[in-house]
Structure formats: structure tokens, C-alpha cells
Amino acid sequence: MADGDTVEATKALEIPMLLEVPVGPQHPALHEPILLKVYASGEEVVRVEINTGYNHRGIEKLAEKNTFYKDIFIVGRVCGICNTVHANCYVRALEHLLGKEPPARAKYLRVLAMELERLHSHMLIEAVMAEILGFDTLFMHIMKDRELIMKAKEILTGARVLADYQMVGGVRRDLSSEKIERLNKILDLVEPRLKYYMKLFEEDVTIRKRLEGVGSLTPYDITSHGLLGPIARASGVSTDVRLHDMYEVYSEVPYRIVVMDGKDTLARMMLRWEEAIVSLEISRYILKNLPEGNAVPDEKRLPRVFPEGEVYTAVEAPRGELTYYVMSKGGTMPYRVKIRTPSFNNIINSGFSYIGHTIADVPVILVSYDPCISCMERITVVDFRRKERKKLLLKDVVRGRV
Amino acid sequence: MNMVFETILKYLFKKPLTVRFPYESLETAPRYRGKHEFNIDKCISCGICWRVCPNQAIRMVPAEDKKKYPKLYPEVDLGKCCFCGLCQEFCPTGAIKLTTNYFMSTPNPDVLILKPGKKSKG
Ligand code: SF4
Ligand code: SF4
Numbered sequence: 001m002a003d004g005d006t007v008e009a010t011k012a013l014e015i016p017m018l019l020e021v022p023v024g025p026q027h028p029a030l031h032e033p034i035l036l037k038v039y040a041s042g043e044e045v046v047r048v049e050i051n052t053g054y055n056h057r058g059i060e061k062l063a064e065k066n067t068f069y070k071d072i073f074i075v076g077r078v079c080g081i082c083n084t085v086h087a088n089c090y091v092r093a094l095e096h097l098l099g100k101e102p103p104a105r106a107k108y109l110r111v112l113a114m115e116l117e118r119l120h121s122h123m124l125i126e127a128v129m130a131e132i133l134g135f136d137t138l139f140m141h142i143m144k145d146r147e148l149i150m151k152a153k154e155i156l157t158g159a160r161v162l163a164d165y166q167m168v169g170g171v172r173r174d175l176s177s178e179k180i181e182r183l184n185k186i187l188d189l190v191e192p193r194l195k196y197y198m199k200l201f202e203e204d205v206t207i208r209k210r211l212e213g214v215g216s217l218t219p220y221d222i223t224s225h226g227l228l229g230p231i232a233r234a235s236g237v238s239t240d241v242r243l244h245d246m247y248e249v250y251s252e253v254p255y256r257i258v259v260m261d262g263k264d265t266l267a268r269m270m271l272r273w274e275e276a277i278v279s280l281e282i283s284r285y286i287l288k289n290l291p292e293g294n295a296v297p298d299e300k301r302l303p304r305v306f307p308e309g310e311v312y313t314a315v316e317a318p319r320g321e322l323t324y325y326v327m328s329k330g331g332t333m334p335y336r337v338k339i340r341t342p343s344f345n346n347i348i349n350s351g352f353s354y355i356g357h358t359i360a361d362v363p364v365i366l367v368s369y370d371p372c373i374s375c376m377e378r379i380t381v382v383d384f385r386r387k388e389r390k391k392l393l394l395k396d397v398v399r400g401r402v
Numbered sequence: 403m404n405m406v407f408e409t410i411l412k413y414l415f416k417k418p419l420t421v422r423f424p425y426e427s428l429e430t431a432p433r434y435r436g437k438h439e440f441n442i443d444k445c446i447s448c449g450i451c452w453r454v455c456p457n458q459a460i461r462m463v464p465a466e467d468k469k470k471y472p473k474l475y476p477e478v479d480l481g482k483c484c485f486c487g488l489c490q491e492f493c494p495t496g497a498i499k500l501t502t503n504y505f506m507s508t509p510n511p512d513v514l515i516l517k518p519g520k521k522s523k524g
Binding site for chain 1: 433435454484485487488491
């Protein structure tokens with residue numbers, strides 16, 4: 001960027017202005033509207049501003065105005081992809097308040113639902129990454145296999161997406177041996193595919209070229225910016241609530257934490273594949289070792305009034321640590337429900353990681369953080385010499401009519 | 403490269419994964435929560451379904467045939483419903499049930515309000 005009027009002949013290609021490229025806030029394929037204002041000098045990103053707030057629905061306030069039990073279904077709607085983890089975190093908070101312990105079978109089924117969810121969530125973001133890289137067929141193939149997991153979730157919970165599976169003191173639907181067989185068959189179909197995709201991401205030249213060394217985050221960046229989940233684990237920071245808290249039955253299932261040292265976008269994507277395979281192993285184990293007993297509580301006999309108290313619970317959502325703070329002052333409604341989601345940390349705090357990369361790398365880095373972005377057709381040109389801003393169609397920029 | 407040809411050959415002789423929609427549709431799991439079915443003869447007008455509904459999708463309204471059904475009965479607004487299935491679970495007589503029918507898109511929003519005592523189409 002030159003501030004004077006004269007442009008040196010040696011820098012003939014330098015564009016004497018900053019381009020502001022809004023990435024967002026709508027994306028036709030995914031949820032989570034977010035706007036990244038990318039300021040680019042030529043091809044290089046010099047600053048990124050992150051704007052959120054397009055999807056504020058007032059869930060926390062809504063939770064204060066409804067009963068404890070209705071809130072289970074309201075918090076499940078915070079996010080479509082990770083609805084069972086939200087419900088699990090909230091239900092466990094209620095169970096702590098009541099001093100209730102769900103039966104072992106219910107805990108196993110809850111973990112099964114959550115691991116199936118992690119599996120399809122990771123597959124979704126891998127598919128989106130394939131699409132961003134231009135591999136549309138790969139996108140279709142991953143989505144096709146993801147559909148099998150969605151079917152498994154439907155067999156278990158009764159709905160493909162919004163499970164509404166958990167209730168204070170257990171789960172809402174039990175699993176028969178015939179259904180276990182069907183689920184096992186689906187897992188058998190999916191496992192070789194996961195391994196194939198993993199190999200593909202590891203070996204494909206184009207994928208490696210686009211992802212390797214892009215958006216690197218050192219462990220210091222992770223801890224100083226509070227990044228969570230797969231992003232932290234891909235930079236060698238071993239953080240996982242499943243390991244630290246051992247909630248539900250994670251102390252009994254064959255869970256192993258996956259940590260990688262690659263630090264870049266490729267490491268994050270590889271880590272998700274590896275975690276998907278771990279989730280599949282956990283699901284298999286649960287289907288094989290499901291304890292006997294009654295997992296479904298009688299919903300009509302649950303206590304309506306809750307005692308006074310405060311609870312803070314955490315779960316490992318597919319995107320990182322998700323926490324709930326529930327405060328009760330007695331009565332039938334919570335006094336306060338505070339939700340802290342991992343995406344908020346991961347997206348708001350990660351603006352620094354785009355700087356120095358090209359505009360084409362911005363979507364790749366953003367997708368590797370597992371949110372959703374949008375394709376836009378407009379850009380704003382900021383002319384610092386004339387101090388004016390104007391909006392242009394992208395095609396005008398492409399044709400050099402700026 | 404071999405893998406590519408293998409995949410192509412495999413899919414060449416397979417049935418398509420998609421279904422021809424108006425003629426066929428995807429099968430749902432038996433516990434799928436879809437459109438409601440309401441049996442007015444079983445209903446005792448206790449209003450529990452109205453009270454438990456987290457979305458306030460249920461209103462208690464008089465039936466059309468007031469002589470035969472003099473009390474208030476639940477009217478479900480499918481546009482507000484989140485298909486949690488609480489109404490079905492809490493109903494003491496099993497009058498309200500969720501079926502596996504998921505064909506609910508319509509250009510006419512009035513169809514989405516299930517009036518008690520009326521046979522719903524589709
Ligand atoms: S399924 Fe849930 S949201 Fe729908 S009417 Fe019944 S209780 Fe209300
Ligand atoms: S449908 Fe069931 S819960 Fe609702 S009013 Fe009738 S009997 Fe009561």
C-alpha cells in the first residue's frame with residue numbers, strides 16, 4: 001500500500017489500496033452466519049474483522065421463562081449439529097441439582113448418541129472442506145456416507161438431526177437387540193469408508209498443497225487465545241473434557257485422546273478423521289457392552305420443583321468444550337442459564353491466524369475451525385487516496401473495471 | 403488412480419442412491435417423530451399436552467361438533483411444533499400420537515393447523 005501519489009516503478013504490480021472483502025454472513029449450505037471482513041493488500045490478508053450476532057435468538061432468556069423440563073428441548077435447539085451435547089450438558093446440570101443419578105444403561109446410550117453426533121459432525125466439516133478445495137465429488141461421497149450415520153441416529157433417537165433424546169434420569173427411548181444389529185451393520189459399512197477418506201486426505205497431492213502449512217497455530221497461540229477442541233489438539237495441546245472430567249461413562253469406554261503436532265490446517269482435518277474413527281470404536285464398544293436395566297425414566301413422575309443451587313457442567317462437543325451454568329432459586333423455572341459454546345472462542349479469537357495468508361486461504365482456514373461461512377458476490381473497495389468506499393460486483397473486479 | 407476406476411465401475415452397476423421422490427420416498431425409523439394424529443374420542447380434555455408443550459404449539463379449543471364433544475380439545479399448530487414428542491408421552495390416554503409421516507411442506511399454512519375432530523389429509 002503506497003500512501004503517496006507516486007508509485008515506484010519497481011513495484012508496478014502493487015495495488016495502492018486495501019480491498020475489503022466481506023466473507024459472509026450467508027452461506028447456502030451451512031448454519032452459523034458469520035461475517036469476516038477481510039482487508040487485503042493485493043492478495044495478502046492484512047487484517048480480519050469478525051462480526052457475529054446475525055443469529056441471536058435469545059435462548060438464554062427463553063430458558064429463564066420456561067420450566068426446567070421445557071428447557072431441555074429449548075437448549076437442544078441452540079445448534080442443530082451438536083444438539084445432543086447441549087441437551088446432555090443441561091440435563092446433567094439438572095441431575096446434579098436434584099441429586100439424581102441415571103442408570104448405567106442410560107449413560108451408555110447417551111454416550112452412544114453423542115459419539116454418533118461427533119462422527120457425523122466431523123464428516124460434515126470434512127465434506128465442506130473437500131467442497132471448498134474444489135472436490136465436489138468427494139463432498140458428495142462423504143455426505144453419502146454421513147447419511148448412514150444420520151440414519152443410525154434416527155434409529156437410536158427417532159430423528160435424524162434434533163434428537164431430543166435425553167431426559168432427567170435417563171434417556172427417552174431404549175434400544176432393542178434388533179436395532180443394535182442394524183446399528184452395527186451401519187458402523188461396519190462406514191468404517192472402511194472413514195479409513196479410505198483418511199488415506200485420501202493424507203496422500204492426495206492437491207489437498208496437501210492447499211492445506212499444509214496454512215493457518216499454523218503454535219501451542220502458545222492456542223493457550224493465549226483460549227482456542228478449544230480439535231484446533232487445540234491439532235497443535236499439540238492435549239485438552240479434552242472427556243479425558244479431564246470423565247463424565248457419563250468415558251472412564252469405561254475405550255476412549256483415547258488424539259493429539260497431533262502438525263499445527264496447520266491439514267493436521268486439524270486429519271485429527272478429525274482420527275477422532276471420527278475413535279468415535280466409531282466407542283460406538284461399537286457400547287453396542288457390544290450395553291448394560292442391562294431400564295434406561296427410560298417415567299417422565300410423569302419426575303419432580304416438578306427443583307431445589308435451590310448452582311451447577312456448572314461441561315461436555316466435549318465436536319468443536320470443543322461446551323459449558324453450562326444453571327442457577328436455580330427453587331421453583332419450576334431456572335433463574336439463570338448461561339451457555340458458553342466452543343465456536344465462539346474458536347472463531348472470535350482466531351482473527352490473527354489469517355494474517356499473512358492469501359485471500360484464497362481464508363475460507364480454508366475458516367473451515368478448518370469448523371464454523372460456516374458464506375459466499376458473497378460483493379466487495380467494498382476502500383480507496384485510501386480519495387478516502388472513499390464503494391461497493392462493487394465481484395465480476396467487475398475480475399474484469400478489471402475497478 | 404486404480405481406486406477411481408474401481409469406484410466408477412462399482413457405481414456403474416448399482417442402483418442410484420437417490421429415490422424418485424413423488425413416486426417413492428425414504429423410509430423412516432419406526433420411532434420417527436412426524437405429524438400428529440389425534441383421536442378425539444380418547445381425549446379427556448385434561449390439557450396436559452397443552453401444558454407440557456415447550457413451543458406453545460397446542461391451544462385448547464372447542465371442537466366443531468359441540469354437541470358430541472362439549473369440552474376443549476387440543477389444536478396443534480405444526481408450524482410452531484418442534485416434534486419433541488412430549489405431548490405424546492404425557493397424554494394419559496394416548497389420544498395424541500406422532501406418526502412417521504413427514505410430508506408437511508405446503509403452500510397453504512392453514513393446513514398446518516390440526517383442528518380437533520377433523521380428519522387431516524395426507
Ligand atoms: S411434539 Fe412437542 S412441540 Fe409438538 S405439539 Fe407435541 S409437545 Fe408441542
Ligand atoms: S390429548 Fe391427551 S393430554 Fe391432551 S387433553 Fe387430550 S387426553 Fe389430555
